[in-house]
Amino acid sequence: MLCKLTSGPNPPFSQAIFCPRYIVEALKPMGIQKLRNVGRKITEAFEEEGFLRLGEVHSLNLLQIQKLIGDEKTARWVYFRARGYDDEE
Secondary structure (H helix, E strand, C coil): CHHHHHHCCCCCCCCCCCCHHHHHHHHCCCEHHHCCCCCHHHHHHHHHCCCCEHHHHHCCCHHHHHHHHCCHHHHHHHHHHCCCCCCCC
16 A cells, blocks of 8 residues: 555655655555545545545544544555555455
């Protein structure tokens, strides 16, 4: 997930180095839609409440995210991705 997020904005060679302690800070200014697999529906749910950036989502707890999205599984997925954690292979 982090590789995909960092390679795009760094042309022409699409290279970046992410130090683990700076991951959350690097994610905060990014738009919610930048997360892989976040579609229009999730993005709109956050935008309707005024949340446009991952840093704003990061300030929410899991229950707040679940209330916005309405689905516990998706809320957990967004919660952890906004914090730079991805357990997919």
